[in-house]
Amino acid sequence: MRSRRLFTASLAAPLLIAASLTVVAQASAPPPPAGWSTVWVDDFNGPANTLPSGANWIIDTGHGYPGGPANWGTGEVQNYTNSTNNIGLDGAGNLRITPRRDGAGNWTSARIETQRSNFKPPAGGVLAMESRIQMPNVTGNAALGYWPAFWALGSPYRGNYWNWPGIGEFDIMENVNGINSVWGVLHCGVNPGGPCNETSGLGASRACPGSTCQSGFHTYRFEWDTSISPQQLRWYVDGQQYHSISQSQLPADTWSNMTSHAGYFILLNLAIGGAFPDALNGPTPRAETVPDRPMVVDYVAVTQKGGGTTPPPTSPPPGGGGSAYSTIQAESAQQQSGTGVETTTDTGGGQNLMQVGNGDWALYRGIDFGSTPARQFTGRVASGVGGGASGLVEVRLDSRSNAPIGTFAIGNTGGWQSWRSVPTNISSVTGVHDVYLTFTSGQPADFVNVNWFIFGH
Structure with a gap:
């Protein structure tokens, strides 16, 4: 409601002063429909x-x-x-x-x-x-x-x-x-x-x-x-x-x-x-x-x-695999370094990768991007890092030494369970790849938690 439009369809309505009427409320909201x-x-x-x-x-x-x-x-x-x-x-x-x-x-x-x-x-x-x-x-x-x-x-x-x-x-x-x-x-x-x-x-x-x-x-x-x-x-x-x-x-x-x-x-x-x-x-x-x-x-x-809970339980199976366009739970990594997990208070519950810092990484094997190029990555992240510290969340394919296909910066979001979804553009990707999340910061402090991520077209 920040600024407004000019619609003309209703202007023919006569401008007459209405008489006051008594209004009747329901005792409570109606129950939701079946389903x-x-x-x-x-x-x-x-x-x-x-x-x-x-x-x-x-x-x-x-x-x-x-x-x-x-x-x-x-x-x-x-x-x-x-x-x-x-x-x-x-x-x-x-x-x-x-x-x-x-x-x-x-x-x-x-x-x-x-x-x-x-x-x-x-x-x-x-x-x-x-x-x-x-x-x-x-x-x-x-x-x-x-x-x-x-x-x-x-x-x-x-x-x-x-x-x-x-x-x-x-x-x-x-x-x-x-x-x-x-x-x-x-x-x-x-x-x-x-x-x-x-x-x-x-x-x-x-x-x-x-x-x-x-x-x-x-x-x-x-x-x-x-x-x-x-x-x-x-x-x-x-x-x-x-x-x-x-x-x-x-x-x-x-x-x-x-x-x-x-x-x-x-x-x-x-x-x-x-x-x-x-x-x-x-x-x-x-x-x-x-x-x-x-x-x-x-x-x-x-x-x-x-649907299911938000996000849904669509993480890759323990051996890897799964669609890039289904929500991937961050704690489902097949390999990781420097990260831990904890129970999250984010919508949908479950766990998150906790207090991730510079040099840490997580691997998700066999993610299928299909034949239509993915061009976007969204990560669900939170941070309680102090002192103005921040860092980068990076997406790499097939090797941690390959250049990132996409990156976003994150600093303090208001707390380690104060979650936000951060989108970023990525280089076009098709086919099946191992996906690495890598984390880079100029400060030694852990700077981010990660709950889930997903790719988009």
């Missing part, structure tokens, strides 16, 4: 006038992240607070985010994001992010500047607020100015322009089925499907698909940059003003814009189906 399992859920059940669970949510405050772009990068005008005047449970199973305006015309509202930032599909499976929401019940001139959203950002955005849109953004539900329409958008690649047409993104919109988006609850859902090739992203409202993007529509490096990291965190917010509402009916907000109309959220749920 799906729940990864994470918040039903927002709790006493009225209390904040959402601190175990589940971070409450963002102010006009931007520290060191990040002003006005959250979108031009929105409100100040986000952690006051129950702007955000809180209502005691009836809802979270309400309510914009307020003081006597001087200053707006406040709220924005939250999940503590977890590793939501992604199991390899070969499907992940869904879903919420049942009633948009602010206001339309017409009274709604000008309202910008509610339910969305997700790639985890590398945390702490580095200038790597958008390469890390990926899934806008699952956006709406502006009280128009009876839901927008679903993908942001990726580079800004401006690039394969995702930034800053607009690749989007679609439609009216809410049945009741308007503003007058009733609707279910907004996003699915990331890795069970098919090419992979697919899909957007739904009340179970009706209205937008999809295929992996084949984007360059391989663009897709990898937004999918090979640890995953995504989910956000809910209600902005006032900014690039998107201004593009349709700007400038906003105006004197006619009314405060105090909340976005009402019944639940947020993350579910998955298919």
Whole structure:
């Protein structure tokens, strides 16, 4: 939600002020369909006038992240607070985010994001992010500047607020100015322009089925499907698909940059003003814009189906072998020098190579790259090294003395179990090869843990 597009399909909607309606929440999120399992859920059940669970949510405050772009990068005008005047449970199973305006015309509202930032599909499976929401019940001139959203950002955005849109953004539900329409958008690649047409993104919109988006609850859902090739992203409202993007529509490096990291965190917010509402009916907000109309959220749920754990148990057998395009567990090396193993807290569990340093190496025999050249390598790594130390993770074929086909640098990631997926380009590879991971550093300290790695086209 960093900057926005101009869609015209919904502009024919009449700008009329809606009457206030009573909203009814479900007691809890519905059980997942057959074949799906729940990864994470918040039903927002709790006493009225209390904040959402601190175990589940971070409450963002102010006009931007520290060191990040002003006005959250979108031009929105409100100040986000952690006051129950702007955000809180209502005691009836809802979270309400309510914009307020003081006597001087200053707006406040709220924005939250999940503590977890590793939501992604199991390899070969499907992940869904879903919420049942009633948009602010206001339309017409009274709604000008309202910008509610339910969305997700790639985890590398945390702490580095200038790597958008390469890390990926899934806008699952956006709406502006009280128009009876839901927008679903993908942001990726580079800004401006690039394969995702930034800053607009690749989007679609439609009216809410049945009741308007503003007058009733609707279910907004996003699915990331890795069970098919090419992979697919899909957007739904009340179970009706209205937008999809295929992996084949984007360059391989663009897709990898937004999918090979640890995953995504989910956000809910209600902005006032900014690039998107201004593009349709700007400038906003105006004197006619009314405060105090909340976005009402019944639940947020993350579910998955298919696949295995993340990463899946697809390591080569003890004697070697296996596909370069299946996840290779680092601890499955047939030979190694200088490394040990330990239990990992990374998603999927298992073990990792631990505290690897200069001169260490690990060998994976008989890895099959097939006839289509592999051009990318992604390693799942973590580091708690101190003193500004860092090192190189190198990929070599058939002999440790051969030149690396690919390399990436890694320093402290925040801890020996603070994991991130790091992609790098490699020289084209086909056929069957022994793969060596070698590690080089100018400092004597161990500098990296490795959980798994995978190759890509």
